[in-house]
Amino acid sequence: MSSSPSSARWPSCAGWRSPPIPSTRRNSSVDSATCTTARKLWPIGMEAAITKKDCIITAYRDHCTFLGRGGTLLQVFSELMGRKDGCSKGKGGSMHFYKKDANFYGGHGIVGAQVPLGCGLAFAQKYSKDETVTFALYGDGAANQGQLFEALNISALWDLPAILVCENNHYGMGTAEWRAAKSPSYYKRGDYVPGLKVDGMDALAVKQACKFAKEHALKNGPIILEMDTYRYHGHSMSDPGSTYRTRDEISGVRQERDPIERVRKLILSHDLATEKELKDIEKEIRKEVDEAIAQAKESPMPDPSELFTNVYAKGYGAEKGEEGGAPGGEKGQRLQMNLCHGDITAPDCKEWLGPWGNH
Amino acid sequence: MAAIFQGLGAAAALSPSNCFDSNKLHLHSRRSLSGRKASFFVVRSDGSVNFASNSRGHKAQQLITNAVATKAENSAASTKAGHELLLFEALREGLEEEMDRDPHVCVMGEDVGHYGGSYKVTRGLATKYGDLRVLDTPIAENSFTGMGIGAAMTGLRPIVEGMNMGFLLLAFNQISNNCGMLHYTSGGQFTIPIVIRGPGGVGRQLGAEHSQRLESYFQSIPGIQMVACSTPYNAKGLMKAAIRSENPVILFEHVLLYNLKERIPDEEYICNLEEAEMVRPGEHVTILTYSRMRYHVMQAAKTLVNKGYDPEVIDIRSLKPFDLYTIGNSIKKTHRVLIVEECMRTGGIVCLSSQDVPTPYAGTLEEWTVVQPAQIVTAVEQLCQ
Numbered sequence: 001m002s003s004s005p006s007s008a009r010w011p012s013c014a015g016w017r018s019p020p021i022p023s024t025r026r027n028s029s030v031d032s033a034t035c036t037t038a039r040k041l042w043p044i045g046m047e048a049a050i051t052k053k054d055c056i057i058t059a060y061r062d063h064c065t066f067l068g069r070g071g072t073l074l075q076v077f078s079e080l081m082g083r084k085d086g087c088s089k090g091k092g093g094s095m096h097f098y099k100k101d102a103n104f105y106g107g108h109g110i111v112g113a114q115v116p117l118g119c120g121l122a123f124a125q126k127y128s129k130d131e132t133v134t135f136a137l138y139g140d141g142a143a144n145q146g147q148l149f150e151a152l153n154i155s156a157l158w159d160l161p162a163i164l165v166c167e168n169n170h171y172g173m174g175t176a177e178w179r180a181a182k183s184p185s186y187y188k189r190g191d192y193v194p195g196l197k198v199d200g201m202d203a204l205a206v207k208q209a210c211k212f213a214k215e216h217a218l219k220n221g222p223i224i225l226e227m228d229t230y231r232y233h234g235h236s237m238s239d240p241g242s243t244y245r246t247r248d249e250i251s252g253v254r255q256e257r258d259p260i261e262r263v264r265k266l267i268l269s270h271d272l273a274t275e276k277e278l279k280d281i282e283k284e285i286r287k288e289v290d291e292a293i294a295q296a297k298e299s300p301m302p303d304p305s306e307l308f309t310n311v312y313a314k315g316y317g318a319e320k321g322e323e324g325g326a327p328g329g330e331k332g333q334r335l336q337m338n339l340c341h342g343d344i345t346a347p348d349c350k351e352w353l354g355p356w357g358n359h
Numbered sequence: 360m361a362a363i364f365q366g367l368g369a370a371a372a373l374s375p376s377n378c379f380d381s382n383k384l385h386l387h388s389r390r391s392l393s394g395r396k397a398s399f400f401v402v403r404s405d406g407s408v409n410f411a412s413n414s415r416g417h418k419a420q421q422l423i424t425n426a427v428a429t430k431a432e433n434s435a436a437s438t439k440a441g442h443e444l445l446l447f448e449a450l451r452e453g454l455e456e457e458m459d460r461d462p463h464v465c466v467m468g469e470d471v472g473h474y475g476g477s478y479k480v481t482r483g484l485a486t487k488y489g490d491l492r493v494l495d496t497p498i499a500e501n502s503f504t505g506m507g508i509g510a511a512m513t514g515l516r517p518i519v520e521g522m523n524m525g526f527l528l529l530a531f532n533q534i535s536n537n538c539g540m541l542h543y544t545s546g547g548q549f550t551i552p553i554v555i556r557g558p559g560g561v562g563r564q565l566g567a568e569h570s571q572r573l574e575s576y577f578q579s580i581p582g583i584q585m586v587a588c589s590t591p592y593n594a595k596g597l598m599k600a601a602i603r604s605e606n607p608v609i610l611f612e613h614v615l616l617y618n619l620k621e622r623i624p625d626e627e628y629i630c631n632l633e634e635a636e637m638v639r640p641g642e643h644v645t646i647l648t649y650s651r652m653r654y655h656v657m658q659a660a661k662t663l664v665n666k667g668y669d670p671e672v673i674d675i676r677s678l679k680p681f682d683l684y685t686i687g688n689s690i691k692k693t694h695r696v697l698i699v700e701e702c703m704r705t706g707g708i709v710c711l712s713s714q715d716v717p718t719p720y721a722g723t724l725e726e727w728t729v730v731q732p733a734q735i736v737t738a739v740e741q742l743c744q
Contacts, residue, residue, distance in 0.1 A: 057509075082721035089546035093720030096544035105512055106545065110536050116502040117537060120509020127465070127491060127515060150502035157497070307724050310547040311582050313605035 041259035042167075042227055043068045045206030046135065050214060053130065057105040057118040058137035060095035061167075065137070069104040071097065073292035074299075083299035090302045091310070112138060112145030115164065119151040122162035122222075133161040133217045135210070141172025143186050152222060156193050159221040163213045164190075166224065167200065169231040174244045187226035200227030201257040204266075230257065441624045447617040449591035450480045453598035454518065456627065458488060461516065464602055467494040467503055468520030468557075477522050478558055478617050504530035504555065508537045508607075511553040516602060524559030524611065525571035538607040539582035543719070554601045556610035558617070560651055560701055565614070572701050574678055577609055585678040586632055587611040587650040591621040593676060596630025604632060611678070613651045635682035641671035644695040647686065649675045652699045670697075 046056075047068045058065050063076055071087060079086025080094055087097050088107075096107040105121060108114040118136025125132050138148065143166050155162045166186040170177050177184040187195030194216075198209040209225055216223050230253045234241030241250070267273050444452070458464045466481055472495040475482035485493040496503040500521065507517040521527040527534065534555065541549050561570045577585060584606050588594035594612070601608035638653065639660060648656045653674045660670050671689055675682060690696055 055513075079720075082724075087546065088544055088548075088720075090721045091546055091719040091724070092544040096720070098545040098548050100545070100548040105509070105549075106541075108537070110532055113505060113532055113537060116505025116533065117509035117512070119502070120506035120511075121513060123506055124510040124513040124515050127510070128513075147499075147501045147505060150497070150499035151506065153497060154499065154502060154506065158494070301723055302719075302721050304724070307719060310543045312584070313542060313547075313550040 041203045042200045042206040045203035046210045048207045049210035052102045053132045055103040055121045055134040059111045062097045062107045066097040069102040077296035078299045085299040111142035115148045116151040119155045119162045122160040135163045137165045140168040140177045155222040161217040162222045164224045166226045169229045173235040190224045195224035197226045200229035201259045441622045443622045446591045446619045449595040453595040457602040464516045465492045466518045469522045500529040505533040511551045512549045516552045518554040521557030524557045535580045539580040550605045551607045553607045558612045558614040560613040562614035584608045589653045600629045600632045633677045635685040636674040639672040641669040643669045645689040645693045646672045646697045648699040
């Protein structure tokens with residue numbers, strides 16, 4: 001069995017076969033653990049072609065991407081449950097996973113907005129002469145956002161190493177692509193920017209495409225990749241996923257194009273492992289997942305004081321003493337105090353008038 | 360950014376005893392702030408005042424509405440040494456000094472490069488620093504602001520110029536969701552050291568869409584800082600501080616103030632981002648203002664002084680967060696507040712409101728972002744002591 005790190009990751013995505021974790025949320029209609037299934041394998045194919053110095057940014061379906069960048073199962077489940085050990089300390093949630101040390105930039109709720117961010121990452125890479133690229137992921141729904149075309153225009157003008165990846169699962173929540181896009185050939189919509197269509201259910205094809213795209217982007221500027229995939233479950237907890245398509249369609253894709261089955265067949269046919277070895281790996285991964293869930297459940301909720309942390313960074317002005325202006329100390333407390341409109345651990349509003357109110 | 364200190368006491372019911380009357384002013388006793396009926400008025404830039412003249416015939420002065428580019432009277436920097444320049448040159452000087460100091464600083468915006476900037480703030484910089492540090496963008500505010508934010512996530516320090524503040528409305532999603540919230544939703548992993556700046560305010564017949572005041576629109580976005588400059592001295596100081604800050608800062612400039620002239624120090628200096636400026640100390644009333652209205656207020660102050668009043672004028676400079684320390688001390692002294700602003704009436708800050716944080720994911724924290732009944736009960740009890 002191949003021992004490269006990325007292939008050891010593939011089965012862990014199989015753990016996502018289980019239904020999404022029930023509620024950690026109160027408002028399930030906004031859930032976007034978004035049934036990360038779809039057996040999302042292709043980010044792993046991408047990881048095989050790039051390094052951790054290359055940047056990835058995506059929208060809200062970021063769980064597998066986060067794992068691919070080196071995130072742990074505990075961080076994922078804790079964050080989904082809103083616990084302290086989550087990757088964003090419980091304050092981001094399902095749609096806001098980030099991993100700065102692995103150049104994973106999230107995790108964004110407003111689809112389409114991450115594409116200009118991604119082009120900004122590519123700009124920073126060009127600025128620093130890093131010889132790295134950025135993969136900015138978006139879905140077929142977000143492909144109709146104007147800011148995408150704006151960012152593509154600027155990236156092409158400035159020759160940025162940006163790779164725009166359209167993850168086309170053919171449905172924008174409940175709207176099929178042919179009802180939302182006059183031209184659903186998303187890889188062709190770059191006009192002056194070349195595009196490639198890739199079978200997103202074939203992880204090895206994805207790997208080759210990403211390798212090609214990286215070489216291209218470093219030399220010639222932006223390129224578009226369209227990954228043809230599919231989403232088995234509904235968009236969220238409140239979407240059964242069957243009101244806008246037939247169950248036959250879903251099971252058809254599952255039978256013919258499932259990415260994990262394809263890899264399994266390849267492994268078996270090339271005698272890289274036996275059936276039993278694969279089953280053992282799957283069992284082990286399931287155990288890992290169950291343990292991580294149990295551990296996450298034990299993780300504490302964030303402290304009440306975390307409500308006010310990380311709103312601002314300690315920057316210029318709040319603490320300064322050296323150059324110009326007032327010294328820190330009492331005045332330096334101002335920024336934090338102005339944020340706090342009350343003492344939330346006890347219903348005592350003594351602090352509510354701010355630093356000058358206690359008379 | 361509208362009427363702010365309504366919570367100081369019961370809303371001012373203006374009675375003759377509260378009106379400006381030089382004989383009565385010093386008789387008001389110094390009770391505790393929360394128990395006091397503080398009197399305040401809000402004056403809009405069209406000159407209208409919510410005010411009732413008292414029986415002694417004292418009438419509200421109609422504020423003069425045409426712009427007067429006067430020198431700041433109490434400039435903290437009036438030394439004989441130093442050099443004289445116009446406000447837009449001060450901004451440029453600050454920008455240039457920071458670009459020299461830190462190679463991560465870059466500027467992007469429409470016509471900032473080869474054209475030199477629509478208000479000449481970036482003139483000459485493209486020739487000096489090249490096309491990769493002073494970037495001409497197409498007319499695409501939403502995306503180039505987003506790109507600035509993405510670049511800031513990696514550690515660059517971009518300055519995004521909106522040719523007019525009103526154009527930045529197109530980038531509101533990026534400013535609100537990505538700029539303001541990323542530090543929080545990432546659990547502190549990313550900071551966004553971006554500066555978003557541009558001229559706003561009412562100019563000279565520029566039309567409705569080019570005369571917008573966006574302070575109140577951006578005010579409730581958690582996670583951003585807002586400052587407004589009004590003199591060449593604080594323009595340069597605030598520009599430098601904003602660039603050095605780890606937080607996203609929106610720097611509001613005013614279309615009609617770019618040609619103000621002042622002498623500023625030769626030595627390097629920075630203005631504190633969260634500090635208000637005491638323009639004229641006084642005893643009788645606190646007047647809070649910012650940006651262009653500062654000059655209207657100072658003109659009115661001259662008249663007030665001639666009539667025997669002693670107004671204390673504070674240029675709040677920091678629009679988010681407010682410098683409650685300076686403002687609070689002033690109000691404790693005078694017990695009267697007059698707010699003069701150019702922004703629209705609706706929208707603003709009441710004292711009891713939702714917490715200034717993005718809504719966190721964890722259910723328990725989320726509950727605490729909004730005002731709970733217990734807090735309301737306690738606050739009312741305190742006010743009625």
